[in-house]
Amino acid sequence: xxxxxxxxxxxxxxxxxxxxxxxxxxxxxxxxxxxxxxxxxxxxxxxxxxxxxxxxxxxxxxxxxxxxxxxxxxxxxxxxxxxxxxxxxxxxxxxxxxxxxxxxxxxxxxxxxxxxxxxxxxxxxxxxxxxxxxxxxxxxx
Amino acid sequence: xxxxxxxxxxxxxxxxxxxxxxxxxxxxxxxxxxxxxxxxxxxxxxxxxxxxxxxxxxxxxxxxxxxxxxxxxxxxxxxxxxxxxxxxxxxxxxxxxxxxxxxxxxxxxxxxxxxxxxxxxxxxxxxxxxxxxxxxxxxxxxxxxx
Numbered sequence: 001x002x003x004x005x006x007x008x009x010x011x012x013x014x015x016x017x018x019x020x021x022x023x024x025x026x027x028x029x030x031x032x033x034x035x036x037x038x039x040x041x042x043x044x045x046x047x048x049x050x051x052x053x054x055x056x057x058x059x060x061x062x063x064x065x066x067x068x069x070x071x072x073x074x075x076x077x078x079x080x081x082x083x084x085x086x087x088x089x090x091x092x093x094x095x096x097x098x099x100x101x102x103x104x105x106x107x108x109x110x111x112x113x114x115x116x117x118x119x120x121x122x123x124x125x126x127x128x129x130x131x132x133x134x135x136x137x138x139x140x141x
Numbered sequence: 142x143x144x145x146x147x148x149x150x151x152x153x154x155x156x157x158x159x160x161x162x163x164x165x166x167x168x169x170x171x172x173x174x175x176x177x178x179x180x181x182x183x184x185x186x187x188x189x190x191x192x193x194x195x196x197x198x199x200x201x202x203x204x205x206x207x208x209x210x211x212x213x214x215x216x217x218x219x220x221x222x223x224x225x226x227x228x229x230x231x232x233x234x235x236x237x238x239x240x241x242x243x244x245x246x247x248x249x250x251x252x253x254x255x256x257x258x259x260x261x262x263x264x265x266x267x268x269x270x271x272x273x274x275x276x277x278x279x280x281x282x283x284x285x286x287x
Contacts, residue, residue, distance in 0.1 A: 003169040003181045010186035013162020017187070018194025020155035026202045027147050029209030029216050032155060034246035039270055051148040051211075056249060058152025063160035064253040065153070073160045075251070076168035077258040079242055087241025088248075088262040090233055092269015095245060096277070097230025099218075102164075102238075103155075103246035105231070106188065111195035112217070119223045124235035131239025132174040 001078045021108050024055070033104020035095040083141070098124070144211040156250035162187040165251040167242025167258075174239060237269075 021032040028051055030037075037055055040046040063073060077084070095101045098120055100109065105124075109117020135141050163169040163183050172181035208214055238244050243251070243262045251259040 001168050001172070002179050003163075003166070003172045003183075005181055006163060006183045007186045010162045010183040011190040013158045013160070013164070014187040014190025014192075015194050016154055016158025017162065017164075017191040018158075018198060020151050020158060021191070021195045022198030022202060023151045023154065024148075025199060025209065025215065026206065027151065027210045028144070029212040029214060031216070031218070032151075034244075034249055038245060038249070038267070039274075042267060042270055042274075051144055054145040054148040055152035055155070058149035058154075059156035059159070059250045060253045061149075062153035062156030063165070063250050066157055066160060067254060071161070073165070073254060074163065074169065075166050075255060077242065077255075078168050078171065079240070079258070081258065081261050084241050084243070084258055084262045085265040087237045087239075087243070088265030089269040089272075090237030091241065091243070091245065091262075092237075092266040092271075093273040094230050094232070094234030094237055094269075095266075096270050096273035097226050098234050099220075099227065099230065101234060101246060102244045107191045107195055109218075110192055111199055114218065115221060116218070116223055116227055120227055120231040123228050123231035124238065127232045127235025128239040129174045129176070129235075131236045132171055133177060135240060136171075136175055136178055 001076060003074070003076075006074075017103070017107060018111075021103075021111070025108075031104055031108045033100050033108055035099070035101045035104050039096070094124075147211070155246075158191075159247055159250040162190075164244070164247040165255070167247075170244075170247065171239075171242040 024030050024032040037052050040052045041049050105117040105120040110121055159165050169181055172179050173184040241262050248259055248263050
């Protein structure tokens with residue numbers, strides 16, 4: 001399935017992601033990493049669960065409001081439900097042991113030049129690329 | 142209360158950024174990695190824009206403030222060790238991301254418009270985190286590593 005090359009929208013989105021990372025550090029002193037924020041609200045919840053719920057609620061409501069005010073969000077899932085569930089399970093285990101994902105390591109950690117985040121980001125980018133190659137061009141699922 | 146409102150607004154900026162960038166769109170994410178097929182390089186601009194913005198902004202924040210507005214200190218990971226746990230976990234995350242096309246930060250903002258697909262992914266992801274934490278012996282306090 002082809003998707004349209006959208007450098008400007010993607011750049012604008014990236015800058016907003018960066019802006020939220022800056023603001024979360026400035027106000028709450030926290031890394032804007034989705035793995036860490038989500039893990040803190042899964043029982044046993046962390047003591048500072050309240051701001052995490054607020055952040056997650058905002059993250060869900062933001063795009064909904066954008067749609068309500070006439071914005072468009074291209075969205076297509078060329079993956080079957082069983083494979084989404086399998087991928088989700090593996091992602092959950094992986095980000096727990098890897099202590100972060102694209103937002104925490106790839107953006108916030110890389111921006112701080114953290115050696116762990118650089119190593120983690122290189123690793124998951126390579127494995128994601130390899131997996132997509134295997135799924136699409138070898139297994140042809 | 143102030144902290145919760147601000148956290149919600151920051152979350153909304155994050156979610157909007159993810160949604161318009163294409164990170165919440167598995168078709169686009171998978172195409173970014175499909176260099177040998179229907180390649181769409183857009184996500185370079187997401188990562189580049191987010192990374193440069195954050196790097197500059199962090200320098201400004203850490204230079205201008207000794208502590209955050211709503212907390213006594215900046216909570217920065219102090220662990221510097223690159224070990225098998227980090228690399229193995231990251232490799233697994235990559236495999237899952239490559240199968241599903243969703244990463245955690247891409248999936249959560251899609252919950253409001255993405256229907257059953259993103260629910261299946263996020264549900265399984267939460268089970269995966271719970272499973273890993275249980276296997277880890279429940280020794281780690283939530284979010285300790287973050």
